Amino acid sequence: MRIRNARFGDLPALREIEHAAGALFREIGMPEIAEDEPLPIEILSGYVTAGRAWVAVDPEPSPAGPTAAPPRVEPSAAEPLVGSTAALPWVESTAAVPRVGLTASLPPVGPTVAPPRVEPTAAVTRVGSTAALPPVGSGTALPGVGADEWGGSSSAGAPVGYLIADLLDGNVHVEQVSVHPRFSRRGVGRLLIDRVAAYAAEIGAPALTLTTFADVVWNAPYYRRCGFAVMDDAAIMPELRAVRDHEAAAGLDRWPRVCMRRTLKANSSE
Numbered sequence: 001m002r003i004r005n006a007r008f009g010d011l012p013a014l015r016e017i018e019h020a021a022g023a024l025f026r027e028i029g030m031p032e033i034a035e036d037e038p039l040p041i042e043i044l045s046g047y048v049t050a051g052r053a054w055v056a057v058d059p060e061p062s063p064a065g066p067t068a069a070p071p072r073v074e075p076s077a078a079e080p081l082v083g084s085t086a087a088l089p090w091v092e093s094t095a096a097v098p099r100v101g102l103t104a105s106l107p108p109v110g111p112t113v114a115p116p117r118v119e120p121t122a123a124v125t126r127v128g129s130t131a132a133l134p135p136v137g138s139g140t141a142l143p144g145v146g147a148d149e150w151g152g153s154s155s156a157g158a159p160v161g162y163l164i165a166d167l168l169d170g171n172v173h174v175e176q177v178s179v180h181p182r183f184s185r186r187g188v189g190r191l192l193i194d195r196v197a198a199y200a201a202e203i204g205a206p207a208l209t210l211t212t213f214a215d216v217v218w219n220a221p222y223y224r225r226c227g228f229a230v231m232d233d234a235a236i237m238p239e240l241r242a243v244r245d246h247e248a249a250a251g252l253d254r255w256p257r258v259c260m261r262r263t264l265k266a267n268s269s270e
Contacts, residue, residue: 001188003195006053006162011044013159014055014178021178028216030255039176047164047175054195055159056179056188163192165199169237171261172200174210193226193262200264207263209240211247214256228260235261 006014018038026034047053161179165172174196179188193208200208210228212219220230236244236259244259 001160001186001191002057002059002157003054003191004057005051006044006048006055006159006164008045008048010055010159010162011041011048014038014044014162015041017159017162017178017180020180020182024181024218025216030216044164052165052167052172052199054163054192056161056183056192058157058160058183161188161192163196165196167205168209168239168243170205171207171209171240172196172203172205173240173243174208189222190226197262197264205264207261209259209261211240211243211257211259214258216255220258220260223260223262226262228262231259231261 015038022034022036022038024034025031044053160183161177163177164175166175167173174193177189177192179192197208200206208228209231210223212223214220214230240259244257247253247257
């Protein structure tokens with residue numbers, strides 16, 4: 001599996017990944033999350049332009065097409081499936097949070113915020129954590145940051161997972177990370193998270209943050225295994241708190257939600 005910067009030509013595939021990954025929420029009684037639309041192409045394009053979008057590509061896709069994965073690698077004892085969702089196909093990191101459509105009342109985040117996005121009218125969306133915010137940073141990617149290839153030199157094959165990130169409170173915020181269910185349990189989500197951790201270290205950010213569902217097995221429990229910890233309320237900084245306040249106002253606290261943080265080692269590319 002290879003991780004590289006996302007390209008404009010990848011964006012339709014990212015929306016397809018989002019549709020497939022979000023369907024799992026329907027199976028655990030969260031149809032509102034499953035049924036909302038992925039981010040539109042124009043919003044995803046902002047992340048590509050800013051250099052804060054990455055994709056996982058399978059360098060050797062099968063003849064059946066980019067979503068026909070090899071046989072699943074069964075979970076190890078260290079990562080058991082939990083509870084009543086054990087029969088579901090595992091999604092490495094379906095997403096940080098549900099996305100919300102009402103953005104007009106949300107205050108701008110940081111000095112480089114793009115114009116407010118126009119969102120779908122559905123009440124909630126399946127993923128993202130600052131998806132309610134416009135993409136931060138509409139300029140070109142930082143020089144020398146986020147080389148196109150990571151983990152190998154081949155970019156052949158279609159995207160099977162992706163991650164987009166914002167800059168909040170001086171940290172790199174995982175806005176969304178999704179993996180196609182057919183490529184689950186192969187470490188794709190962890191590779192994407194490690195890539196964004198390397199990016200954060202390169203720009204001098206002290207931590208990664210995200211917001212997520214506390215009790216969905218592939219959300220907070222998964223992120224704990226990726227090095228994140230639940231944040232105390234007092235540790236939540238203003239821009240991240242604005243995200244949570246907006247989520248609550250949109251009704252997402254119908255399901256318990258948490259903010260999480262992964263502190264990065266000083267002078268390390270993780």
